[in-house]
Structure formats: C-alpha cells, structure tokens
Amino acid sequence: PPLLAAVAGLAVALLGAFAASRRAGRVRPAEALADAVVDGRVMTVGRWVWSLLYLLAAGGYMISSMNAPAYQLRAPGMRGPDSKATWSLEMGTMVIIGLAMFAPLLVPPLVRALALPLPMLNGAAGLLAGRNALASARRTISTATPVFLVVALTGSVVGAGLAFADARDTEARSMAAAPYVASPSTGPALAPETLRALHAKPGLLAATTASAMVTGLGVGPLSSDENAANAPIPYRALVVNGDPASAWRLHVTSGSLPQFTGAAVAVSSELARAYGWRVGDRLNTRLPDGTPAALRLVATVRPSFGLPEVLLPGSALRRPVPASRAYLAERPAAPLPGVLVSAAGDRHDPDAATAAHFQRLTILAILAPALLYALIAVVNTMVMSTRDRVRDISALTAVGATRRQVSRAVAAETTLTVLTAALLALAVTALTQMAVVRTINTSILTGSARVPYTLPWTALALSALVCLALAVLSALTSLRPVLRSTFPPPSRTRA
Incomplete structure (x- = not known):
C-alpha cells in the first residue's frame, strides 16, 4: 500500500501539472497580457466528463459491494456487520470526493446567498468580501475545498463510527434472551x-x-490444500452448552435450532452463501482438539456483532472446553465467589470492547493523515490566495481604505469561504449519515431495534472552528508583508 500510494501521488501530481500546462498553452499572447478581473467558466468540459465518469464508477462500485456475489464473500472482510462499517467509510469518502469535483457548481450560489447579510454586519468590508469571493471564483473554490474535506471527513467518519458503536449496544440489548450473564472476574474461564x-x-x-x-x-474432504469447497482459514467458533434460543434471540434464516445437538453446526447465512452450503449438508472440520468430525448443518442465522460465524453444540466435542460465560434466567440469590453477574444488555463484553478499540484505531489511522494534509492545504491555499490580493489591496488603498479596513475585508472573505465549505460538509455528513443509519437498521438490526438518526455536531463544530482559526490566522499573517509594502511607514524627520 505505501508503494501504491507513492505511485498514485506522483501520477496525480504529473497529471495536474500536465493539465495546467496544457491549459496555459492554449492562451494566446494577447490574452496573456490582459488581466481578467472576473473569473470565467470554472466548470470546464473536461471537469464535467471526469466528474460524471467518477460518479458512474463510484456508484457502480458501491452497488456491487452492497450486493456482493458469493465468491467475494469468501474474503472474511466482506462478511458480517463489520463489512458494513468498512462500506460506510468507503461510501462517505466517495461522496466527499464526488461533491468536491462539483464544487464549481455548488460553491458560487452558496457564497452568493451567504454574502447577502455581510454588508449589514460588517459594512463596506463585508460588501467587498462578498464581491471578491464571487468575482474570484477559482480562488474561493480552491480555498473552500480543503476546508470542506476536513469538515466532511470528520463528520462522515466520526458519525459512522458512533452509529456502529450504537448499533453494537442496541443489538446486544435486543438479542439478549437471558436477562443475566455470569463471567469470571479473573481468568478466562468459570x-x-x-x-x-x-x-x-x-x-x-x-x-x-x-x-x-x-x-x-467445508463439504469436501479435509486437506491442507485450498480448494473451492473448503474454507481455507480457521474460524472462531462459539461452543454452546444448552439451547441457544435461551441465551439469544437469533434470527434464523434457514433450518431450525431445536436440532442443534450432537454432531451439528450452525453458521451465519453469509458464510453459508459464500461456499454454497445448505441445511442438511455434512461439513467436515477439525474440532478444537484437532480431531476430525463430520457435522450436519442444521441452521443458518443472520450475522451479528456479538456472535462468531460458527456455532457448535457442546455435545459435538469429544473433550469439553472450559466455559467462559454463563447465561442465567435470574440473578443468583447469593453472590458467587470469583463471578461477575450483570444484566445482559449492560454487560461489558471484552470481545466487543476489543472490536470497538480496533475500530477506533482504524478510524484514527484513516482520519489523522487525511486531516493533517488537508489542514496543511488550508494554510497553503490561504497564503497563496492572500498573495494574489495585492492588486485588490492596491485598489482599496487608492480609494482611501485603511489598513484595518483591508484586514477586516480579508478576514470577512475568509470567514465567508470557510462557512460555505462547512455548510457543504454538513450537507454531505447528513446524507452519508442517513445512508449509514438506514444500512444498520435494514441490514444488521432486526425486529424493533433501531439506531436513531443523529449527527456528530461536536466533531463538526470543532473541525469547522479549527479550520476557521487556521484560515483567518494564516490569511492575516500572510497579509502583513503585503500591507507593509502598500502602506509604507511615515518618514521620520530629524530634530
């Protein structure tokens, strides 16, 4: 992946330089001597073509990943609720990139609407800020894009992470059939x-x-070779002593759990679909102690966060495995030494905590580098755009504007640009969060369990404020040398 990222980055840089040089080569000498006051068409034909092609490719990929064929489900990362979390991150990133490609269409109307109250709030400086932002559309778009990426990435990734964390808790409460769970306070087993x-x-x-x-x-003979019939990797299984329906409310998609006894096995519906298994098939496997066994597939269940893909009855094992959890119909009258008894819906599951921890690390690993480079881009674009304002500042000084008025106009234009990008990011976050919540409620949770639709307002506000502070600070800092050259200090006469 690092090598691919380096090659992709170099290719993008070369393509960008080629496109810019090709566009510059089309300018005639007489046009190069002129100085455009208002930007012309920003959404070029090439950008239209590439944007539409990207939307088609991204839409096709997302649809195919949501309706993956059976052979793709053989990859463990394509099965289970965690695969939906990966899908949500990919979907959010693709929507953000797609909207950024259409920024020349979306930014100017929003800037025009947000600039209407500026003259009333900031006087002449506000009026100049709005007019400059509209006249210099390319500068406004290039400044708003990194801010949009920061806020939209933060909102989409954090929002999806919170939604899936809420889905884990909601599913644990809704699936609990036994009201209490006993687990060892120390050690791995009771x-x-x-x-x-x-x-x-x-x-x-x-x-x-x-x-x-x-x-x-798998249905084929046991061997060390990979083939189309056998699963080539080990699976984490859950050995159940007792009736699974007394511990969880499982959504059975085929077969029946009353036959879950003896040489039997139950698997997730996605695992069965991946390898073409059907209820009644004989699945050959090696049990935890290494002995071979032929187990009859008696049921397939809907995948869930809290359960592995394979369920084994305790009677299928020749050597019993020490129990790590006990599901209780009621709370014991007297406390048991070395045992922690808690409500099933409120129990702290170490496996769920570990999964949530790795999910947070994944989000951090994805989000941190992207946000860092996007914040650097915010500062970089603000410095370059401020240096491009030399002519505008000279025109303002010619009509009598003071240093403070120029600074206020630049700060107002920067704030307007950041606010525009933040509103677009809010719209993207609302759209992606709606898709994530709908996916969770229709594909993962069952029955009346639902995850509410909420937005990560804290993350959105913090990211927008950080971008605003960096943008205004970098704009005013880079404005100082321009102001010094435009407003020379008064000459001092010797006494």
Whole structure:
C-alpha cells in the first residue's frame, strides 16, 4: 500500500501539472497580457466528463459491494456487520470526493446567498468580501475545498463510527434472551465449582458458552490444500452448552435450532452463501482438539456483532472446553465467589470492547493523515490566495481604505469561504449519515431495534472552528508583508 500510494501521488501530481500546462498553452499572447478581473467558466468540459465518469464508477462500485456475489464473500472482510462499517467509510469518502469535483457548481450560489447579510454586519468590508469571493471564483473554490474535506471527513467518519458503536449496544440489548450473564472476574474461564453451583438450582442456568477454533470447515474432504469447497482459514467458533434460543434471540434464516445437538453446526447465512452450503449438508472440520468430525448443518442465522460465524453444540466435542460465560434466567440469590453477574444488555463484553478499540484505531489511522494534509492545504491555499490580493489591496488603498479596513475585508472573505465549505460538509455528513443509519437498521438490526438518526455536531463544530482559526490566522499573517509594502511607514524627520 505505501508503494501504491507513492505511485498514485506522483501520477496525480504529473497529471495536474500536465493539465495546467496544457491549459496555459492554449492562451494566446494577447490574452496573456490582459488581466481578467472576473473569473470565467470554472466548470470546464473536461471537469464535467471526469466528474460524471467518477460518479458512474463510484456508484457502480458501491452497488456491487452492497450486493456482493458469493465468491467475494469468501474474503472474511466482506462478511458480517463489520463489512458494513468498512462500506460506510468507503461510501462517505466517495461522496466527499464526488461533491468536491462539483464544487464549481455548488460553491458560487452558496457564497452568493451567504454574502447577502455581510454588508449589514460588517459594512463596506463585508460588501467587498462578498464581491471578491464571487468575482474570484477559482480562488474561493480552491480555498473552500480543503476546508470542506476536513469538515466532511470528520463528520462522515466520526458519525459512522458512533452509529456502529450504537448499533453494537442496541443489538446486544435486543438479542439478549437471558436477562443475566455470569463471567469470571479473573481468568478466562468459570471455575468448575461455580458451574456445579449454577447447575444445582433448577431453572437458573440457561446456557454456557466458550470460544474455540475450527479449521477446514467445508463439504469436501479435509486437506491442507485450498480448494473451492473448503474454507481455507480457521474460524472462531462459539461452543454452546444448552439451547441457544435461551441465551439469544437469533434470527434464523434457514433450518431450525431445536436440532442443534450432537454432531451439528450452525453458521451465519453469509458464510453459508459464500461456499454454497445448505441445511442438511455434512461439513467436515477439525474440532478444537484437532480431531476430525463430520457435522450436519442444521441452521443458518443472520450475522451479528456479538456472535462468531460458527456455532457448535457442546455435545459435538469429544473433550469439553472450559466455559467462559454463563447465561442465567435470574440473578443468583447469593453472590458467587470469583463471578461477575450483570444484566445482559449492560454487560461489558471484552470481545466487543476489543472490536470497538480496533475500530477506533482504524478510524484514527484513516482520519489523522487525511486531516493533517488537508489542514496543511488550508494554510497553503490561504497564503497563496492572500498573495494574489495585492492588486485588490492596491485598489482599496487608492480609494482611501485603511489598513484595518483591508484586514477586516480579508478576514470577512475568509470567514465567508470557510462557512460555505462547512455548510457543504454538513450537507454531505447528513446524507452519508442517513445512508449509514438506514444500512444498520435494514441490514444488521432486526425486529424493533433501531439506531436513531443523529449527527456528530461536536466533531463538526470543532473541525469547522479549527479550520476557521487556521484560515483567518494564516490569511492575516500572510497579509502583513503585503500591507507593509502598500502602506509604507511615515518618514521620520530629524530634530
């Protein structure tokens, strides 16, 4: 990936330089001597073509990824709710890039609308700021684009992360059939005397579970070679002692859970679709202790955050696996030593916490470099755009504008540009968040469980304020040498 990124960056830079030089080569000598006061057409034919091609390619990719064929589901990253989180990040990035390509169409009307109250708020400086932003459309667009990228990326990525974190909690509460869960306070497994105490009271213990690994799951013979019938990688399985329906409200897509006993297995519907498994098939596998076994597929269930893709009954194992969780029908009357009993919906799941931790690290790894380079671009474009205002500042001084009035006009124009970009980013975040929430509620959660539609207002506000502070500070800082050359200090006479 670093090599591909370096090659892609170099290719983009060369293409940009080629496009700029080609455009400059079309300018005739007489036109080069003239100085345009108002930018002409910004949305060129080439930009229209590339933007529309990008929209078609991005739309086709997103549709195909949401309706992935069976062979693509063999990649673990394409299955389960976590694949929807990856899809949401890709979707948000593609929408942001697509809207940035159409910035010449979207920015000027929004600037014109936002510039209407400026004369009333800031007098002549506000009027000049609005007119300059509209007249210098290319400068306004180039300044607004990095701000838009910062705010839109922050809003989309943080919003999707919060929505999926909320989906994990909502699913855990809605799937819990047993009201209480017992887990060891120390160590990976419950003590045997604890399990005996739970079994001693009738109706208290609903089921126990333990994590395990199975390999070579498939309809073909067991071998070390990869083939189309066998899954070539090990799978994390959950060994269930008891009725799974007494612990979770599982959404069974085919088969039935009452047959989940003996040499049986239940898998997620996406895993079964990936390899063409059907209820009744015999799946050969190696159990956690390494012994081969032929298990009958009795049910397929809808994928969920909290459960692995493979469920095994405890009776299918020749050697029992120590239980790490016990699902209880009621809270024990007396506390059990070394056991933490909590409500099923409020239980702190270490696996879920680990998954959430890695999800935050992924978001940080994706977001931090992009935001850093975008913030550098904000400062860079503001410095270059301020240096381009030398002629405008000279014209203002010729009509009697003071140093303070010029600074206020530049600050007002910068604020107008940042506000325009922030509003466009808010619209993108609202659109992507709507798609994310709809995907969660229709593809992941079942029944009456729903994730509410909310926007990450704190992240949006903080990113917009940071961009505004950097933009205004860099604009005014780069304006100082221009003002010094335009407003020379008064000469001092010797006494």
